[in-house]
Amino acid sequence: MAAMKGLAKALAPRNGEVSQWMVHAGANQRTRPPLDGDETADVCVIGAGLTGLWAAYRILTQRPDAKVVVLEAEHVGYGASGRNDGWLCTTMSANPERLAAFAGPDAVVGFQRLMIESTSRILDILELEGIDADAQRSGHLSVARTQAALGRLKEEREHMVRWGYSPERVRLLDADQTRQRIAVRGAVGGLFDPDTAKVNPALMVLGLAKAVERLGARIFEGSRAIAIRPGRVAVATADHAHARRAATVASRQVLVCTEAYSGGIGGMPARRIVPVNSSIVMTARLDQDQWRRIGWDGAECFSDAAHVFTYAQRTPDGRIAIGGRGKAYRFASGTPGLGAVDRGTITALERRLREYFPALPERLIEHAWCGSIGVTRDWCAFVHYSPATGLGWAGGYAGHGVTSAFVAAHTLADRLCGLDSVYARAPWLGYRPPNWEPEPIRWLGIRGMYKLFAVADRHEETARAAKTSTLARVGSRLAGLG
């Protein structure tokens, strides 16, 4: 029995520990000291993920003398920024129609173009700062495996072009063209966006933290903001021996960059953003022969156009990192700690992977982890900044946050610095999504929505449906996506 248990353990993938990316970079723990007593600053940034660090970076490149303090509850890259799949998405993290009703259609078209351009700006800054994050302009291939999904991709392309994508660049592919790029079993067509890029997320966020420190910011790890008021942040710190202390940062400007974690902080609205789960499993390295047999020669990011979002990256060191929702939501907006994933989700993602690529051997998963994406009630991200109180807040990127965090951080920073830039005029400034419902309605609603999507996918796949299932349409409306 003990031997069996030992064998099962040996075969089980590593689980949690923030992410494989962070473990591989040797960075899944604190390396910087916590805040040691009260502090003053010109700008206090809360959260050392991409939003907080890009905001600090932009402020310090505009105002090199500013005293910037970054408070991080755990360590740099502990949140979604160190756990994601590394796509620099071109998506705007908002429903364009909704945003247009708030800011006008021209502003939204300009905003979409800014998102696409921003992928290049990020790659340029990584190069400028010497941040080697394995960045690559890979493109994104969304694959339809049913006629219903293909119909949705056609509609999606029209929608993308209407709201700012170039019709020359975003292309529909037939089944052969799709399979030539990635030979997903059952592919009937695809949609290719060449402007998506990809990175190793841990190397990007860790490199950015160092760049920000070179510019003069101080990052305190193990320093959790527990209450935020204009001009003042109350902090609970934990040093390496876990001794807890209380401290205060007095700062005229405070930027809250805690995304999916925001609801748990005193003084912040608890129901504006909820943490929705996303889980990833990463395979062992595949050899050249295995890559050839599964037919994925290029570097494209890949997603399935089914209702339950599944996404994957071919990593520079020859693995597949494939993700999906898993258990979508924890009661009362719970967050996932170090990101351990339940066995059922690991099995389901592995099964998905082998459905796409049946030539893959079994028991290929080496590491699994999960994290939280921040979702607003209408799936539209927002940026708030009040010159009167000096308080800023951004989030709600709904799983498309790697580029959005860069743009939102620039909106925050440019407003704070009084710059009149394209970022400062971005239409999400001042957008106010509705609040989520209280519990238990929220828990029932989110779980119910993902159940409906899963049932709709099963129906479309088994019935080889030509049209999108009514269940999925109901789910989208309930979710606030439609």
Ligand SMILES: Cc1cc2nc3c(=O)[nH]c(=O)nc-3n(C[C@H](O)[C@H](O)[C@H](O)COP(=O)(O)OP(=O)(O)OC[C@H]3O[C@@H](n4cnc5c(N)ncnc54)[C@H](O)[C@@H]3O)c2cc1C
């Ligand atoms: C599994 C997964 C896959 C994803 N894949 C992609 C992808 O491929 N492409 C894409 O565009 N997006 C993806 N995303 C989303 C993207 O990673 C996020 O939108 C983005 O990283 C958010 O960055 P952030 O800095 O706003 O938040 P985070 O990275 O979550 O940073 C917030 C930080 O605040 C800290 N914090 C929380 N509370 C406090 C407090 N009270 N005091 C101090 N600090 C605090 C946290 O520890 C954390 O470090 C994915 C997300 C997940 C979870």
